[in-house]
Amino acid sequence: MPHTEKIQTALSEIRRGSAEIITDEQIEKLLTRYYETGEPYYVKAGFDPTAPDLHLGHTVLLQKLAAFQKYGGIVQFLIGDFTGMIGDPTGKSQTRKKLTQEEVKANAKSYEKQVFKILDPEKTVVVFNSDWLGKLTSYEMIELASKRTVARMLERDDFEKRFKSGQDISIYEFFYPLFQGYDSVVLKSDIEIGGTDQKFNLLMGRHLQRAYNVGKEQVVMMMPILEGLDGVQKMSKSLGNFIGVTEDPNTMFAKIMSISDDLMWRYYDLLSARTIPQIEKMKEDVANGTLHPKRAKEMLAEEIVERFHSKEAASEAREEFNKVFKQKDLPTDMPQYEIEGPIWIAKALVEAGLEPSTSQARRDLAAGAVRIDQKKVEDKDLQLEAGEYILQVGKKKFAKVKVK
């Protein structure tokens, strides 16, 4: 069979990094069919309409989708505008604010701009689940609800815990997984991918496709949750430990450099386009001392900056980083301000946006964190006379100030 080898390569690329696949055999069948008849298959992934600012955590899924596109998959990029409105059960009953049509559209646009840096637009269908969920009649809702028993619902870890400990569970929360599964019925998806925390909801799609006689049961593929910069909690915007895909090259580079060495390998596995043998080789080289771990981290940072910006931006960002942090040199770009003088140093820091308040400035002065023209400020009462100064607070905050 001439296809066998291709199929095996595709399979290993697709499997890579995944936490769990239900079932592997089904994927193999879909691939075989693709290579023999050219018939594509559909890969669904759902996204929340409220947060169009993607970070690297989201790109774990996106890159997996892109991998599928290389091997015959058509991506169903589902924007959960309906389910997003009611909110996924999280243990806390919180009503989400309802987004208007315009807001959803605007968010979707913003998604597309970011997502198509990774996905192939030719092989992507963008869909909104309000299109069908918003039109369900109450009869259809009841029918949907009849497909699953309470006992089975309570199997979901989150529900079970809350039920046992006597915390309340709203009836509407039961509908969330049902709706998500129903999406797969409507879209006739062959595969759905999501985070490991989505297992219950993903499996619901499988169950409902059977219950509605769709003629297929979607493959469920789970990707691990990417840890944030702190290496402990999952990457999320609200925790502030994220790297946004739209961040500028220097920030992105510096953020990646700030992760721990252990976490670096995790990022390699989940984010790098390097092959598994290449990464294994790097690990070995670091272990036996032929490759410096910092260099390994730089390579990762460059690769990721290049993906979202450009090759030039990536190497510039690396130079800038080493200039500022390693050689303790000054950055090439820094904000400039003109201030009326003479002025007390603490005030000047606030004026230049380096400090939020004079009280904070005073504290940092006392801590020895403030530098003028790279020299530590010893005198807390220092007055700046007319002239040009480079002010610095800590290692990261710089400003060029002209005192008039």
Place this chain on the structure above:
RNA sequence: GGUGGGAUACUCAAGUGGCCAACGAGGGCAGACUGUAAAUCUGCUGGCUUUCGCCUUCGGAGGUUCGAAUCCUCCUCCCACCA
């Protein structure tokens, strides 16, 4: 519907009339050390007049008092138990 309990700074959580800008932990910021980090140690962590001074904070609004986060009244929101 009834009865109790609770709401404190970014988060958790002490404090129950003056010693409270408010213990402690986490987080954050900064310093030292490094390979940018991480780990470790140290300091700081409401604002303002250049600060041994003043102002605003303890769910909201009033009140008692020389003095309240602490006591009283009303309100808002959460939670538990019973229906």
